[in-house]
Amino acid sequence: MPPDVVLTPDTAEEHIAALVDAVKENPRRRDCLVALLPEQISLYAGRSANATVRMRGYIIAAFGQVGLPTAALPYVLEELESGRDPYLVAAAATALRGLDAPTSQVVPFLLKAIENIRYADDAVSFDSYRPRWPLPDHTTAIEELLKTFAWLGPDAQSARPALEALHDHPEAISASARATLEAVLAELGGATPGCCAAPGDLMDQGAGAAHRDLAVPAGVELEDQDGCRLSFGGFFSGRPSIVAFFYTRCDNPNKCSLTITKLAALQRGLRELGLHGRVRTAAITYDPAYDLPPRLRAYGENRGVVFGECDRFLRTTAGLGPLQAYFDLGVGFGQASVNRHRIELFVLDHQATVAARFTRLQWDPDEMLRHAAALAGAG
C-alpha cells in the first residue's frame, strides 16, 4: 500500500498497518504518520476504542524506528503522562527513542508513565499488526519505558532516585525489566542526580492562543445538569469562562475524572480569590445522547463540583458539530460513544471567544486561576 492512500472510516486496519510498514521502509515519508494522529480524523470514526488503540499504537511505535518528528511529540508525551493502556504507553516509550538525541526533558513523563502503568502492565508486541496469540516473543510497557531510560544514558540522571525506589520493589516488574533496570542504574552510577529541564521546554504546552478567527457558533443549544435550556452564545457571553470537555463514560481516570476533579478545585480557588460569579466554569460533555442531566449532575457532585448560575455542566441538544468545529475538539466517536479524546480546557473571553487553550497535557489549576483572574480584571 502506498503511503498516500486515502483514509476513511472504511479503510481496513490492515491497510493502515501496511502504510506504517511502508513508512518504516522509507522513513522520509514519516510525516504522513503524523497526519494520522489527531483523534478527530475520519479514519477513526465509527471504530471501537480498542481498534483506535491498535492503530494509534502501531503508528506511534513506528516513530522509534523512523525518527520522532516534533509534531508527533505532544501525542507521545500525552500518552506517557496520562495513558493507561499498556500498548499505547509501550508505543510512546518506544517512540521517544526516535528523538534526534536523548534529552533529560522527557524524564518526568517517563516516570509518570511508570507510575500510571506499573499495576496494569501487559504483554504487547509491535512485531506484527493484530497478532494471534501465543506469540514467540513479547515486550511490556514497563520494559519499553526502562529501555528508553537506558537509551537516555546520562540524561536519565534525574530519574535515579525514582528508579532506585523501583529497584527496591523487585516484585513490581518482570525479571527482564528488572535486568534492564539494573543496567540503567549501573550506567548512571553513583553520581549526584542532576536536575532535568522543565518539561515545558520540550514543547509548548502552555496556553495556546485562539487558533482561528471563527465566529461564536450559532445554533448550538445546550441543556444543563438540571435540564435548563440555554444557547451557547447566551450562556458564555458577558463574562469570561473556563470550559472543560469530558464525558461520564470515560474509563481513563487520568482524563475526564481528573479534569472534573481539577475543575472543582479551580472553582474553590475562584471563590477564595473572590472571583466567584465573575468567571463562569462549565464542563461540556462529548457524549450528549448518553449524558443526560441526572448523569451530569451526579458526575460533577461526586467530584466536588458545586453547581450554580455560573457553574454548570452542559450537553448539546443541537449543534454538536459546530461546537466541535469552534473548539477544534480532539475527539473521535465510535458508533455509540467516544472512542478517543485528548484533555481539553479552554478560557473564553467576554465575547465567548477562545482566549487560551490547554490541550493534550495536564493543566495546572493554579495557572488557570491566574488566567481567570487576568480575564476578570483582578489579576
Add this chain to the structure above:
Amino acid sequence: MDVPEYRRQVEAELEQAAQQQTSFRELLGSRPAARRKLAPAAALQDDDDLTAAVDVLSDRAADLELQIAALQVINNNIEARPELIDTLLELLRDATVPADLRRAVLNVLQQISFRMVQFPGKRPDYLATLRSIVEDPDAQLRRRVIGILAREKDEYVQRRLIEGLEQRSRALVPAAKAIQFLGYDVHAEYFPLLRRIIEQPPSSAAKREAVRLLSADPAAIDLLAALLNDKHEDPEVRRTAAVALQSLAPDRFEAQARRIVLDDDEDDELQAVSISALTQFANPAALRQDDQLNQRMEQLRAESGSRQVQQATAGYLSKHGTQP
C-alpha cells in the same frame, strides 16, 4: 462482649486448628482413604514441604487430589516463593495436563492476582498465558479464561469474540456468553453487531443479552421502544428492553410505562416492572395530577390477579397515592 474471653476463644480455636493441620509430607505418606480426609488441612511445616508440593504438582503420575492439595499449599505460601507463579503458568499453558488441575491452577492464579503484592511483575506473563489458551479444548477452562480477559477489556479477546459472533464456526463460547463478555467494555462498539443479532438471533438467550447491552447505545432508543411495544415479543425481552429504555430515554420510557399500565391486555410482569419504575423514577408532581393513572393503580391493586402487580401498585400508592 467480654473481649478477653473472646480473645481466649479465638486463640484456642487457632491452636486447635494448628494441631489438626497435616504437613504435606505426612499427607504424602498417608493411605488414599485417609488422604481424602487430610488433604483440606494440608499445610506447610517447613521448606521441604513446599519442595514436596512442587514435585507433586509437576508429577504427571500423581493423584489429582494430591496435586490439588499441593496446589493449595503453594497458594498459601506463594509470597515466600513468587517464582512458583512461573510453574503455575506453565501448568496452565500445558494442554496435556488434566483439565481439572488446570482449572484449579487458574483459580489459584486468579486469587494470587488480586491478593499478592508481588503479582504486578508477573501480570504480563499471566495475561499472555491466558491469551494463548482462549482456544483450549476444555470448554469450562476456555470460558473462564475468556471471562477474565474480557473483564480486562482485552483487545485480543474482544477481537476473537466478535469474530465468533460474525462467523459461528469460529465461536469460542455460546453467542449469549460472547455478548455478555463484550458487554464488559462499553467502548467495544459491538452495537451494530447487536442489532443484527436482535434481527436474527442465534438463540433467545443471545437476543436477551443483546437487548440488555443496548442500554449503552443511545442510537438504539427506537429499537428498544419497538421491542417494548411489541406484544408478540418474548416478555423477558420486553422487560429487558424496558430497563434499557429507562436508562437511555427516561421520558420516553415513562410514556410507554404509563401506556402499559393502562392496557388491560398487557403482560403482568411487564406491568409490575413499569409500575415500579414509575414509582421510583417518574416526576412525583406529574404523577399526583394524573387521575387516570392513579385510578388505574387503585383498580389494579383491588382486581389484579398478579401478586407482583398488586405489590407494585401498593408501593406506588403508598408513595404517590392520594389516599392515606
